[in-house]
Each structure stands twice: as structure tokens, then as C-alpha cells.
Amino acid sequence: MLFLFIFEENLKPIFMQSNVQKQFLLDTRYLRMAKIWAENSYCERKKVGAILVNGKMIISDGYNGTPSGFENKCEDENNVTKTYVLHAEANAITKVAKSNNSSEGATLYVTASPCIECAKLIIQAGIKRVVYSEDYRIADGLDLLIKANIEITHISL
Numbered sequence: 001m002l003f004l005f006i007f008e009e010n011l012k013p014i015f016m017q018s019n020v021q022k023q024f025l026l027d028t029r030y031l032r033m034a035k036i037w038a039e040n041s042y043c044e045r046k047k048v049g050a051i052l053v054n055g056k057m058i059i060s061d062g063y064n065g066t067p068s069g070f071e072n073k074c075e076d077e078n079n080v081t082k083t084y085v086l087h088a089e090a091n092a093i094t095k096v097a098k099s100n101n102s103s104e105g106a107t108l109y110v111t112a113s114p115c116i117e118c119a120k121l122i123i124q125a126g127i128k129r130v131v132y133s134e135d136y137r138i139a140d141g142l143d144l145l146i147k148a149n150i151e152i153t154h155i156s157l
């Protein structure tokens, strides 16, 4: 019995380390998927992709673009992003709202760090973790997520 105890205690750090490594590999792969998904965006100034994962299952996806039924053009004649363009996170979250899935406890993978408007949606959708690759020009979205105790992971691709 004593031997078993020592054996398990010795194994624990190795086991934990491998779980961390496994999670990092999974996170990197989902983030790469989000990056590939961003290629769907018609936006010319910036393409952002998002993947929503809950319990090892992809439950939603999104990329930045105009609402359903609108012309697939994000910028106006002055190359300014139209006010009604939805961000990738907003598209992924609202897509879940139309489905039978739940975002409660989910992880959001997004190629750019969320803005303040998307951060509000992330909190209200019950998302518990955000993994992103590029820093958005303003960090107030991340600050809000941290205040809401949402786990943030930054991985450079």
C-alpha cells in the first residue's frame, strides 16, 4: 500500500505535465482551424476566425462579416468597415443561439483578441475560456474578460 502511494506520487508530475502538453497541442490545433476559417471572410481590412468548442466538440464557428442577407462587403467606398459588420466571435455565439447547442462552459478559439463588445457577449454566453493568437489594438476586451474570471490563453501561431 505504501509502495503504491509512493509510486502514484512519483508519477503525478509527469502525468500532469503530459496533460498540459496535450491541452497545448489541442489549443494550437483549434486555433489553427480558426485561422483557416478566417479565410472565409469577405472583409478585406482584416479577416478573423472563431471556433467554439464544448466538451471536445466543435459546436459553432464564425468569421467577421455582414449579417445574413446583406451584401458580402465589409468596407464602404472609403475603405472604412461598415458599422453593421459582425465580428467572428459574435457570429459564432449567435450561431449557437440558433442551434440546439449550449455555449455554457465552452472554450472560444479566436484569431484576434476580443473587443469590448464581443467580450460582453462571451461573458453572457457562459464561455469560460478564450484562446487567441493576435493582440487586437485595444486591450479593454481582454481586461473585461479577466474581470469576469474567464481564463485567457495567448498562443502565437
Ligand SMILES: [Zn+2]
Residues within 6 Å of the ligand: 087, 088, 089, 114, 115, 116, 117, 118, 119
Ligand atoms: Zn469584437
